[in-house]
Amino acid sequence: DTEVTQTPKHLVMGMTNKKSLKCEQHMGHRAMYWYKQKAKKPPELMFVYSYEKLSINESVPSRFSPECPNSSLLNLHLHALQPEDSALYLCASSQTGGSNYGYTFGSGTRLTVV
Amino acid sequence: DAKTTQPPSMDCAEGRAANLPCNHSTISGNEYVYWYRQIHSQGPQYIIHGLKNNETNEMASLIITEDRKSSTLILPHATLRDTAVYYCIAGGATNKLIFGTGTLLAVQP
Numbered sequence: 001d002t003e004v005t006q007t008p009k010h011l012v013m014g015m016t017n018k019k020s021l022k023c024e025q026h027m028g029h030r031a032m033y034w035y036k037q038k039a040k041k042p043p044e045l046m047f048v049y050s051y052e053k054l055s056i057n058e059s060v061p062s063r064f065s066p067e068c069p070n071s072s073l074l075n076l077h078l079h080a081l082q083p084e085d086s087a088l089y090l091c092a093s094s095q096t097g098g099s100n101y102g103y104t105f106g107s108g109t110r111l112t113v114v
Numbered sequence: 115d116a117k118t119t120q121p122p123s124m125d126c127a128e129g130r131a132a133n134l135p136c137n138h139s140t141i142s143g144n145e146y147v148y149w150y151r152q153i154h155s156q157g158p159q160y161i162i163h164g165l166k167n168n169e170t171n172e173m174a175s176l177i178i179t180e181d182r183k184s185s186t187l188i189l190p191h192a193t194l195r196d197t198a199v200y201y202c203i204a205g206g207a208t209n210k211l212i213f214g215t216g217t218l219l220a221v222q223p
Contacts, residue, residue: 004157042214042216044213088155090157092157102160103150103211105150105160108156108157
C-alpha cells in the first residue's frame with residue numbers, strides 16, 4: 001500500500017459544529033503532516049508529527065486540534081471554525097531520520113465553513 | 115529552509131522537453147532539492163529529489179548546478195497530462211517541507 005487516504009473528501013460544516021478529518025497510511029511512515037491550501041495558493045504547513053508526538057505547530061489557531069492516536073492514523077479536529085478556514089486540507093507522510101525521503105500526499109479534504 | 119524562486123508560468127509544446135528552472139541560492143549543505151507537482155485540486159505528487167548529483171527516474175531528470183544554487187527539472191516528452199503547478203522545494207533537514215509559489219506549466223497541443 002503506497003497511499004495516504006483522507007476522509008471525507010468533502011465536508012460542509014457550520015461555524016458552531018465540531019467535525020474531524022481523518023488521514024491514514026500503511027507504509028510504515030513515522031512522520032505525518034497536515035497542510036492547508038487556499039485556492040490558487042501553495043500548501044501551507046500546519047502541523048508535523050514524528051513518532052506520534054507533535055513536533056511542529058506552525059502557530060495554528062486552537063480551533064484546529066491535531067491528534068495522532070497511532071503510527072498509521074492522523075486526525076484533525078475542527079471546532080468553531082470561521083468561513084475563512086474554508087480550504088483544501090492535505091495530509092502527508094514520510095520516513096523520518098533525515099531529509100532523503102519524499103513525502104506522500106493524500107488527495108485532501110475540501111472543507112467549506114458556512 | 116531555503117527560499118526558492120521559480121517563474122510563475124511556462125508553456126511547452128506537447129512532445130517536447132519541458133525545462134523548469136529553480137533558484138535556491140541560500141540552500142545549506144544538508145538541504146535537498148525536491149520537486150512536486152499538483153494537478154488541479156489534487157494532492158501534490160512527488161516527482162524527484164537530489165542533494166548534489168543529477169538524478170533521473172521514470173518521470174523526470176533533475177539537474178543541480180555544481181554550486182547548488184539552482185536546479186532544472188526536465189520532463190523529456192511533455193504530454194497534456196503534465197499540465198500542473200510544479201513546486202521546487204529546498205529543505206527537509208528539519209523534517210518539514212515549505213512550498214514556494216511554484217510554476218504553472220501549460221502543455222499545449
